[in-house]
Structure formats: C-alpha cells, structure tokens
Amino acid sequence: MKKVLFATTALVATAGVAAADVTFGGYGRFGILYVDTAAGDSTDITSRFRLQIDATAESDAGVTFGARVRIQQDNDGSADGTTTGGVGVDADGDGDNDFRGRQETGINGVRFFARSGGLEVGVGNIFGALEFMPGMYPIDLGLTGHSYDYTAYNFRGDAYDSDTGGAAGLNGVEVMYSAGDFSMHVSASDVNDRLAAHFAYTFSGWTVALGLQDSDAAGDTEWAVSVGGSVGIADLSFAYAKNGDDNNIVGAGGNGDHWVLAARFDVGAATNIEAYVADADYFAETSYGVDFNHDLGGGTSLRGGISSTGQDVTLVDLGVRFNF
Amino acid sequence: MKKVLFATTALVATAGVAAADVTFGGYGRFGILYVDTAAGDSTDITSRFRLQIDATAESDAGVTFGARVRIQQDNDGSADGTTTGGVGVDADGDGDNDFRGRQETGINGVRFFARSGGLEVGVGNIFGALEFMPGMYPIDLGLTGHSYDYTAYNFRGDAYDSDTGGAAGLNGVEVMYSAGDFSMHVSASDVNDRLAAHFAYTFSGWTVALGLQDSDAAGDTEWAVSVGGSVGIADLSFAYAKNGDDNNIVGAGGNGDHWVLAARFDVGAATNIEAYVADADYFAETSYGVDFNHDLGGGTSLRGGISSTGQDVTLVDLGVRFNF
Amino acid sequence: MKKVLFATTALVATAGVAAADVTFGGYGRFGILYVDTAAGDSTDITSRFRLQIDATAESDAGVTFGARVRIQQDNDGSADGTTTGGVGVDADGDGDNDFRGRQETGINGVRFFARSGGLEVGVGNIFGALEFMPGMYPIDLGLTGHSYDYTAYNFRGDAYDSDTGGAAGLNGVEVMYSAGDFSMHVSASDVNDRLAAHFAYTFSGWTVALGLQDSDAAGDTEWAVSVGGSVGIADLSFAYAKNGDDNNIVGAGGNGDHWVLAARFDVGAATNIEAYVADADYFAETSYGVDFNHDLGGGTSLRGGISSTGQDVTLVDLGVRFNF
Numbered sequence: 001m002k003k004v005l006f007a008t009t010a011l012v013a014t015a016g017v018a019a020a021d022v023t024f025g026g027y028g029r030f031g032i033l034y035v036d037t038a039a040g041d042s043t044d045i046t047s048r049f050r051l052q053i054d055a056t057a058e059s060d061a062g063v064t065f066g067a068r069v070r071i072q073q074d075n076d077g078s079a080d081g082t083t084t085g086g087v088g089v090d091a092d093g094d095g096d097n098d099f100r101g102r103q104e105t106g107i108n109g110v111r112f113f114a115r116s117g118g119l120e121v122g123v124g125n126i127f128g129a130l131e132f133m134p135g136m137y138p139i140d141l142g143l144t145g146h147s148y149d150y151t152a153y154n155f156r157g158d159a160y161d162s163d164t165g166g167a168a169g170l171n172g173v174e175v176m177y178s179a180g181d182f183s184m185h186v187s188a189s190d191v192n193d194r195l196a197a198h199f200a201y202t203f204s205g206w207t208v209a210l211g212l213q214d215s216d217a218a219g220d221t222e223w224a225v226s227v228g229g230s231v232g233i234a235d236l237s238f239a240y241a242k243n244g245d246d247n248n249i250v251g252a253g254g255n256g257d258h259w260v261l262a263a264r265f266d267v268g269a270a271t272n273i274e275a276y277v278a279d280a281d282y283f284a285e286t287s288y289g290v291d292f293n294h295d296l297g298g299g300t301s302l303r304g305g306i307s308s309t310g311q312d313v314t315l316v317d318l319g320v321r322f323n324f
Numbered sequence: 325m326k327k328v329l330f331a332t333t334a335l336v337a338t339a340g341v342a343a344a345d346v347t348f349g350g351y352g353r354f355g356i357l358y359v360d361t362a363a364g365d366s367t368d369i370t371s372r373f374r375l376q377i378d379a380t381a382e383s384d385a386g387v388t389f390g391a392r393v394r395i396q397q398d399n400d401g402s403a404d405g406t407t408t409g410g411v412g413v414d415a416d417g418d419g420d421n422d423f424r425g426r427q428e429t430g431i432n433g434v435r436f437f438a439r440s441g442g443l444e445v446g447v448g449n450i451f452g453a454l455e456f457m458p459g460m461y462p463i464d465l466g467l468t469g470h471s472y473d474y475t476a477y478n479f480r481g482d483a484y485d486s487d488t489g490g491a492a493g494l495n496g497v498e499v500m501y502s503a504g505d506f507s508m509h510v511s512a513s514d515v516n517d518r519l520a521a522h523f524a525y526t527f528s529g530w531t532v533a534l535g536l537q538d539s540d541a542a543g544d545t546e547w548a549v550s551v552g553g554s555v556g557i558a559d560l561s562f563a564y565a566k567n568g569d570d571n572n573i574v575g576a577g578g579n580g581d582h583w584v585l586a587a588r589f590d591v592g593a594a595t596n597i598e599a600y601v602a603d604a605d606y607f608a609e610t611s612y613g614v615d616f617n618h619d620l621g622g623g624t625s626l627r628g629g630i631s632s633t634g635q636d637v638t639l640v641d642l643g644v645r646f647n648f
Numbered sequence: 649m650k651k652v653l654f655a656t657t658a659l660v661a662t663a664g665v666a667a668a669d670v671t672f673g674g675y676g677r678f679g680i681l682y683v684d685t686a687a688g689d690s691t692d693i694t695s696r697f698r699l700q701i702d703a704t705a706e707s708d709a710g711v712t713f714g715a716r717v718r719i720q721q722d723n724d725g726s727a728d729g730t731t732t733g734g735v736g737v738d739a740d741g742d743g744d745n746d747f748r749g750r751q752e753t754g755i756n757g758v759r760f761f762a763r764s765g766g767l768e769v770g771v772g773n774i775f776g777a778l779e780f781m782p783g784m785y786p787i788d789l790g791l792t793g794h795s796y797d798y799t800a801y802n803f804r805g806d807a808y809d810s811d812t813g814g815a816a817g818l819n820g821v822e823v824m825y826s827a828g829d830f831s832m833h834v835s836a837s838d839v840n841d842r843l844a845a846h847f848a849y850t851f852s853g854w855t856v857a858l859g860l861q862d863s864d865a866a867g868d869t870e871w872a873v874s875v876g877g878s879v880g881i882a883d884l885s886f887a888y889a890k891n892g893d894d895n896n897i898v899g900a901g902g903n904g905d906h907w908v909l910a911a912r913f914d915v916g917a918a919t920n921i922e923a924y925v926a927d928a929d930y931f932a933e934t935s936y937g938v939d940f941n942h943d944l945g946g947g948t949s950l951r952g953g954i955s956s957t958g959q960d961v962t963l964v965d966l967g968v969r970f971n972f
Contacts, residue, residue: 021972022672022699024346028379028391030436030447045495047448049391049434051346051377053699055676057970060945065970067676067697069721073393073434075448106430106754110697110721112678114968123678124695124723171693297384320438322381322389324345348670352703352715354760354771369819371772373715373758375670375701397717397758399772430754621708644762646705646713648669 021057026050026070031143031303031319038312046144046317047075050162053107063116069107072163108162118178122187126172129187130157133198134209135226138237138262139274142291142305143317149287149310150262150276152241154254156221157196157213158189192217198224205229211241219244219255235264246281251311256281270295274305283310299323345381350374350394355467355627355643362636370468370641371399374486377431387440393431396487432486442502446511450496453511454481457522458533459550462561462586463598466615466629467641473611473634474586474600476565478578480545481520481537482513516541522548529553535565543568543579559588570605575635580605594619598629607634623647669705674698674718679791679951679967686960694792694965695723698810701755711764717755720811756810766826770835774820777835778805781846782857783874786885786910787922790939790953791965797935797958798910798924800889802902804869805844805861806837840865846872853877859889867892867903883912894929899959904929918943922953931958947971 026049033046049072056066109125130136130153139150148155158172174187181202188195192215200209206229213221224241239260246256258280265273275290289307296302304318350373357370373396380390433449454460454477463474472479482496498511510521516539524533530553537545548565563584570580582604589597599614613631620626628642674697681694697720704714757773778784778801787798796803806820822835834845840863848857854877861869869891876885887908894904906928913921923938937955944950952966 022674026346026379028389028434028436045447045497047434047436049379049393049431049436051379051393051431055674055697055699055970055972057947057972059948063944063948065676065948065968069697069699071431073431075434107697107699107719107721110676110695110723112676112695112697123693173693296387299381300383300387300389320389322379324379324381350670350703352713352758352760369771369821371758371760373703373717373755373760375703375717375755395755397755399758620711623705624707624711624713644713646703648703648705 021055023054024051025054025324026052027321027323029143029303029319029321031317033144034314034316036314045075046319048144049073061116063114065114066112068111068113070162071107074163111160120176122172122174122176124172125160126158126174126187126189127160127176127185128158129174129185129196129198130211130213130221130224131155131159132176132185133211133224133226134200134207135228135237135239136224138228138235138239138260139264139276139291141274141276141289141307142315143303143319143321146289146305146307146315146317147287147309147311147313149278149280149283149307150260150289152226152239152258152260152278153211153221153224154241154243154258154280156217156219156243156254157215158187158191158194192220194220196221217244219247219253233266237262243280250282251284253282254280267292278310280310284312285310289315296320345379347378348375349378349648350376351645351647353467353627353643353645355641357468358638358640360638369399370643372468373397385440387438389438390436392435392437394486395431398487435484444500446496446498446500448496449484450482450498450511450513451484451500451509452482453498453509453520453522454535454537454545454548455479455483456500456509457535457548457550458524458531459552459561459563460548462552462559462563462584463588463600463615465598465600465613465631466639467627467643467645470613470629470631470639470641471611471633471635471637473602473604473607473631474584474613476550476563476582476584476602477535477545477548478565478567478582478604480541480543480567480578481539482511482515482518516544518544520545541568543571543577557590561586567604572605574606575608577606578604591616602634604634608636609634613639620644669703671702672699673702673972674700675969675971677791677951677967677969679965681792682962682964684962693723694967697721709764711762713762714760716759716761718810719755722811759808768824770820770822770824772820773808774806774822774835774837775808775824775833776806777822777833777844777846778859778861778869778872779803779807780824780833781859781872781874782848782855783876783885783887784872786876786887786908787912787924787939789922789924789937789955790963791951791967791969794937794953794955794963794965795935795957795959795961797926797928797931797955798908798937800874800887800906800908800926801859801869801872802889802891802906802928804865804867804891804902805863806835806839806842840868842868844869865892867895881914885910891928898930899932902928902930915940926958928958932960933958937963944968
C-alpha cells in the first residue's frame with residue numbers, strides 16, 4: 001500500500017462538492033402552506049427536493065465548458081401541462097391535485113456554457129437576461145417564495161426552468177459579461193423571437209440596472225429598471241417593468257405597468273426580515289408580504305412568511321430549508 | 325502545491341458513502357424467475373437497479389434535516405398504472421409486458437425528515453407505522469422477495485414507495501421515537517384518513533410489537549401483533565394482523581385474519597436459510613416457501629428461493645445481488 | 649481529530665471517478681447543426697448531456713458484479729415513439745419538434761454484468777455482438793455522429809440504448825470473452841429471437857472480425873466482416889454487412905449489401921481528420937463525409953464535420969465536446 005498526500009485542490013469534504021468534475025448539491029425544504037382564496041382555504045404540507053448536478057471540464061487555454069441540470073420534485077398540486085405529458089394526480093379524491101406525477105422527477109432542460117474570465121456564453125435552457133437582471137428577485141419570501149408578485153418582469157421573458165425542458169430545445173443562447181462594476185447580459189430564443197438584454201452598474205454600494213426586450217408577443221416585457229442598495233441595516237430595492245400595453249383585464253394576464261418596492265432588514269446575528277409591496281395594472285389589489293429567515297447553522301434555516309397577493313389570495317407558510 | 329492531512333471523518337473510500345452531504349448507495353440484482361400459474365408457466369430474466377440518494381444537513385443545535393429519494397428500475401412486467409402515466413410495453417409481442425417504460429426511471433416521492441437523538445419526524449413519502457412494525461418483514465425470500473405473503477399487514481397501511489410518488493403529495497406525516505429497549509412510531513396520511521401506530525419492546529433478545537390503525541377503508545388493517553427472537557441458531561418470528569372483516573372472497577382482496585410463522589437458520593459461516601408458512605382468510609391455500617442466501621463477500625451474494633403462494637402460484641428465483 | 653494518510657486506491661481526484669463504488673462520468677456537447685434536405689434546410693443548436701452511472705461490487709473470489717445506467721438529454725427533434733410515451737414538443741410552433749419532452753430524462757435500461765478475468769456476462773440492456781464488433785464504428789463523424797451511414801450493420805441487431813429501455817425487459821443476454829489477441833462476443837434477445845456473435849483477431853496491428861446472426865426478421869443482418877489497421881499516420885478500416893436480401897426499395901429500409909471504407913489521419917499533435925465513403929443497396933446515392941477533431945486539453949475538444957448521406961441529405965456540424 002503506497003501512501004500519498006493529496007493536494008488541497010484534490011477533494012474538499014464539505015457539502016455540494018465534486019466527485020471529480022461532477023458536483024452534486026441542492027436543497028430540500030418542507031413545511032406547512034396555508035392558502036386562502038375566494039373559493040375557500042386549505043392547509044397542506046409543502047415540500048421540494050432539488051438535486052443540482054454541475055459537470056465541467058477546463059481546456060488548456062483556461063476556458064471552462066460545463067452543463068447544469070437539476071433533478072427536482074415538488075409536491076405542489078399544479079400539473080406541468082399537457083405538452084410535457086404532466087398530469088396532476090388527485091390521489092385522495094378531495095378535488096385537489098396532490099402530486100404532479102412522475103414527470104417532475106427526471107432531469108430538466110440542460111444549460112451548457114463556455115466561460116473564460118468575465119465572459120460566459122450559455123446555450124439551451126438559458127438563464128435569461130430579464131430573469132437575471134439585478135432587482136428582479138430582491139427577496140425570496142418565506143419558505144416557498146409565495147406568488148412572486150415582487151418579480152416585476154412577471155416571467156414575460158426567457159428563464160431557466162428547473163422542472164421542465166425550459167428553452168433547451170428552443171435554440172436559447174445568451175452572453176454574459178462583467179468587468180469591474182459593470183455587467184451585461186444578452187439573451188435570445190425562438191420563443192416569441194425574444195431578444196433581451198440588461199446592463200447593470202454598481203457604485204457606492206448601489207446597483208442600477210436597465211433591461212430591454214424585443215419580442216413578437218404583445219404581452220412580453222418591453223423594458224425594466226431597478227435600483228438597489230443598502231441604508232444602515234436595510235437592503236432596499238425598487239423595480240419597475242413595462243410588460244406590454246395594459247390590456248385592461250383585472251385579475252388575469254400580466255400586461256401593463258408593474259412596480260415593486262422591497263426591503264430586507266437584519267434582526268440580530270442570525271435572523272432577517274423581508275417585506276415588499278407591489279402593484280400592477282392587472283392586479284385586483286395591491287400585493288404585499290413579510291417574512292423571516294432564521295439561520296439554524298450548518299446550512300439549515302427556519303423560514304416563514306405571510307402575503308396578500310395581487311389576486312387577493314392570502315398565503316402563509318412556515319418550515320425548514322436545508323442546503324446540501 | 326500545498327499538502328494537507330485529511331481528518332478521518334473527511335472521506336471514507338467505501339461503498340455507499342458521501343460526496344459531501346449527498347450520499348449515493350443502493351443495490352443491483354439480476355437472475356432468473358420462474359412463475360407457474362394456473363394459466364401456464366414462464367421463465368424470464370428478473371432484474372432491479374436501485375440508486376438511493378440521501379441528502380442531509382445538520383444544524384448547530386444537532387438536529388439533522390434530510391431527504392431520501394431513489395432512482396429505481398425494475399424490469400418486471402406490471403405497469404405503474406394510468407394515474408402516474410405508466411404504460412407497460414410488450415416489446416416482443418408475446419402478450420406479456422416486458423418493460424414498465426420510462427416511468428420507472430425518475431426519482432420517487434421524497435421522504436423528508438428532522439432527527440435529533442431518538443426522535444425523528446418524517447414528512448412526504450413516509451415509512452408508515454405498520455410497514456415499519458417489527459415482525460412485518462421477518463425474512464426477505466430468495467432474490468426477489470416472492471409474493472410477500474409473509475408480510476401480515478398485507479400493505480393495508482401507508483408505506484414508503486420506491487418507484488412511484490408514494491405518499492409524497494398526500495400530507496403523510498410520521499413520528500418515530502426510541503429510548504432504550506422501547507420504540508414507537510405514529511403515522512398519518514390523507515389516504516383513507518389513516519392514523520396508525522406501533523409500539524415495540526425488546527427484552528432478553530425477544531421483541532414484542534403491537535400495531536393499531538384507524539382508517540376510513542373497511543379493508544385496511546385494524547390491529548396486528550408480532551413476536552420475534554432467537555433460539556440457538558434460529559431466528560423465529562410470529563405475526564398476526566386483523567385486516568378488516570373477512571369479505572368471504574377467496575383468491576382476491578386481502579381482508580380478514582392473516583398470520584405468518586417465519587424462521588432463519590445460519591448454515592455455516594456465510595450461508596443462511598429462511599422459511600415461512602402463512603395463511604389468510606382470502607388465501608386459496610396455505611402459503612409457504614424456503615430460500616438460501618450465500619454471502620460471496622464484498623457486498624455480493626448468491627440468492628435463491630422457492631415458494632407456493634396463497635393464490636396457488638409457484639415461484640422459483642435464483643441470482644446475484646450486489647450492494648454498492 | 650485523528651489524522652490519517654489515504655492509500656492511493658482510496659480516492660483519485662480526476663474526472664469520471666468514484667464516489668465509493670458508484671462512479672459518475674459522461675460528457676456534454678453543444679454547437680450548431682445545419683441540415684439540408686430536399687424539403688428545405690435549417691440551422692439549429694444541437695446539444696447532448698450524458699451522465700453515466702457505473703455501480704460495482706467485487707466478491708471475495710474476484711468476480712466483479714455491476715450495473716451501468718445513463719441519464720441523457722438530447723435536444724433533437726425526434727420523439728422517442730409512442731411505446732415509451734415520448735411525445736415531441738413543437739414549442740415555438742414552427743412545425744419542428746423542438747424538444748423530446750421529459751421522457752429523455754430518467755435513467756435508461758440497465759445493463760447488469762458479472763466479470764472475471766477475460767470473461768464477462770451481460771444481462772438486460774445488452775451491448776450486442778454486432779454493435780460491438782470491431783469495425784462497426786470506425787470513426788465518429790463531427791460533433792454529432794451525423795447519419796451513421798458508416799456503421800455497416802445498420803442497427804439491424806441488438807444494441808445498448810442510451811435513452812430508452814433498450815433490451816432491458818427483453819431477456820437480453822450476452823457473453824464476452826477475450827484472451828490475448830483473440831476476442832469473441834455472443835448475444836441473444838427476445839427481439840426477433842436474435843442470436844448473434846462476433847469473433848475478432850489482431851495480428852501485426854491489424855484486426856480482422858467476423859459477425860454472424862440468426863434472426864426471425866428478414867431485414868436483420870445475416871453476416872458481416874471488417875478489417876482495420878494502421879498505415880503510417882493513417883488508421884484504415886473496411887467493413888461489409890449482408891443486411892438480409894435487397895428489398896429493391898431505394899431511400900428506405902436498410903436491406904441488402906452495405907459496405908464502408910473509413911480512415912483517420914493525425915494532423916499535428918492535437919488534431920485528426922476522419923473521412924468515409926459508404927454505399928448500400930437502399931441508398932439513393934453514395935454516402936461520404938469528412939470531419940476534424942481538435943483536442944483543446946483537459947477533456948475538451950472542438951469538433952466539426954460535413955457529410956452527404958445515402959438519402960441525399962447534407963449535414964454540417966461544429967461545436968465543443970467536454971468529458972467529465
């Protein structure tokens with residue numbers, strides 16, 4: 001038996017780290033979700049398991065080529081839709097879909113990339129320039145994220161999809177570039193022939209971002225702006241998106257103006273509180289919510305939140321998240 | 325190159341061990357299965373591949389949060405059923421389904437848990453209090469398990485499902501507790517509004533267990549008892565379950581009384597022999613079987629068994645299992 | 649904290665290596681594919697992600713038991729076919745299937761094996777004696793492999809299937825044996841009751857192989873021969889297959905004679921060029937193509953090729969492949 005000493009780069013025995021050039025990480029979360037709509041209320045268990053697989057190789061010239069896929073299972077009731085064969089299952093016959101079926105359980109669409117220095121080219125299930133624009137996810141409310149009313153572009157652009165094919169088969173392409181305090185991101189796909197970009201600049205702790213999109217669809221986002229920074233113990237963020245012309249339909253669609261004001265406050269060493277208020281032309285009422293995240297150490301945390309959505313739905317969740 | 329010494333807890337280079345806090349393990353088995361029914365007999369290859377993924381994180385207070393999922397593929401002929409989209413495939417046109425299709429191949433329903441000391445709370449695709457009651461799996465017959473007639477509660481309660489969603493979307497919850505020689509397990513789910521519990525106590529090498537269940541379904545298990553222990557080279561086990569009232573249907577259902585007597589004998593250093601006899605109100609005849617398991621070392625074993633089931637089917641299997 | 653030194657066999661920090669006895673490896677590739685048919689031409693992104701899982705255990709007597717599965721996702725437009733539930737998705741409504749749907753994303757059929765010295769027995773999703781005959785894959789054209797017109801047996805025999813069940817449920821069995829310069833491979837399955845074998849012998853750097861098959865299907869391969877070796881900087885290969893009697897249908901089927909001449913030339917230290925010419929009774933015209941593979945180091949390479957297929961389709965591809 002020959003004894004050897006490993007180099008420090010060889011293997012690191014912490015969570016989310018590589019077996020060779022394939023790394024496995026992710027998170028699990030579980031807890032309780034209360035939903036109160038005009039049709040009635042329900043309290044159910046909510047859970048998600050996400051295993052993320054990152055595979056990479058680096059050329060002699062220092063270019064990293066890689067792929068990211070996820071194996072994810074949510075227990076929520078909504079089906080994936082017929083195009084991917086997803087059918088919700090009402091296993092206990094109470095009128096709700098209890099389980100999305102097996103369609104959730106394989107890998108999702110693959111994002112391939114080539115990266116060198118501050119430049120990255122992505123292909124397939126792309127991140128999307130508007131989805132990745134600073135200020136679009138100013139907070140992550142509660143355990144489950146709630147209604148994402150605080151995401152101003154309202155998913156009216158390309159985005160990485162964790163549990164279906166996403167843009168993988170749709171010729172999605174993107175270029176990301178950063179240099180010092182400046183960053184930009186251009187993405188394009190066959191979906192509505194979208195071409196989108198964002199530009200962001202950070203100065204004195206504040207980040208200003210501008211997003212633009214050209215699309216064949218009237219309801220897609222046209223432009224967006226965001227400003228975010230820190231004031232004392234608070235992180236503040238404002239975002240606005242012009243999601244096409246207002247279609248004058250309240251309670252449906254997502255067209256017209258959409259603005260979001262959000263904040264995060266550190267409360268003690270291990271706890272923060274997040275809050276938002278948002279409104280949009282298609283909202284029935286102003287949307288708002290507040291949450292807390294309490295760090296339990298070791299990648300685990302206790303999380304909960306309450307919100308009143310733009311569609312007048314009340315959501316309350318509480319549970320545990322663990323990263324691995 | 326900086327040289328380091330790893331701590332012993334860092335990485336252990338044996339089977340089934342972690343890449344960080346995500347561990348991959350499982351087993352494969354393959355061999356021959358002979359089935360003789362009133363309709364005729366067949367001899368086919370049987371195989372299973374199971375990759376089990378356990379992901380965990382531990383909070384500073386010592387609570388372990390985690391999730392267990394499996395990626396499993398059996399080659400048996402039965403389809404998963406239409407609710408999950410599974411369709412068996414008769415690829416060679418001989419009238420039997422040869423392959424369950426792709427539905428087998430994703431991850432199954434997730435079991436989430438929080439564990440601290442002797443207490444564990446499970447959520448989702450739960451283990452189930454009757455399924456995990458001592459004495460319900462006194463033996464594991466042959467290569468494939470055969471008819472599981474030796475499982476007295478007859479699957480008339482919640483159980484972890486390795487190849488479909490299981491209770492994942494069904495608000496399954498359970499609490500497991502052990503202290504010294506005593507253990508208990510309470511589980512509940514939306515399926516038939518089941519509430520089940522078992523209590524077990526071990527003294528002088530013998531384990532006595534009692535199971536109870538309240539359910540909306542007439543055929544579900546009402547109560548069960550088991551006793552198991554060792555006498556010389558033999559492990560003996562007796563179990564009885566009251567699976568609802570006898571419906572007087574022979575050859576179908578699973579209602580009424582069900583009892584099982586089972587034994588395991590060590591024969592030499594690397595071989596054991598298992599045998600059982602069981603009967604139930606719905607059996608057409610008494611069920612019995614015998615098997616052998618021969619350890620080949622390194623996690624591999626040769627296994628085979630023969631049984632005559634309660635439905636008058638003869639099963640013979642022989643093959644290899646390897647754990648990884 | 650106890651410090652230890654690892655044995656060299658413990659863990660090796662390079663790509664494709666084990667987390668214990670389960671190893672994860674594979675490759676990704678992405679680039680551009682141009683297709684020109686009589687009906688028109690198209691240029692699209694092409695991509696594949698393959699994660700290969702090899703699980704093994706070794707008995708005390710030195711027999712290795714194991715299983716191989718793959719999780720693979722292609723973005724090509726063809727559906728898997730209705731038998732496995734695969735449905736192509738035309739997400740952008742341009743008349744092409746953009747995405748195979750979720751059916752691609754689970755594990756494929758499992759190949760189980762037992763191996764000792766030069767002897768290996770395989771069960772399930774078998775490799776196949778004709779598929780693994782030397783000379784059947786003399787080259788791997790471009791990024792995507794193009795039409796595989798250079799595979800003389802034309803897939804008219806059993807083969808390992810990376811993205812569906814393959815022969816897993818079909819009682820596929822095979823035996824592979826090698827001793828010095830001689831190797832042989834016998835495979836059998838329920839598909840068309842195929843029984844196939846190949847025998848190969850290597851002398852002075854040249855490999856000669858003979859394949860034989862008995863099958864219930866008129867169009868299956870009857871016999872095949874191949875010769876391959878090196879002359880200076882070139883690797884040359886010739887293969888011929890008798891794929892049943894010529895059915896006199898041009899542009900369809902795959903019956904009759906099929907021959908292939910292929911070569912690989914090293915051009916500089918990191919680049920090679922491959923070329924082939926092939927013809928078959930069912931080809932509308934002679935098929936030919938040429939490619940290059942340029943090694944970028946670290947398991948990455950730049951690849952591209954152009955071919956004119958036997959069905960008068962022009963294919964051009966260019967892109968990157970990375971092994972992990």
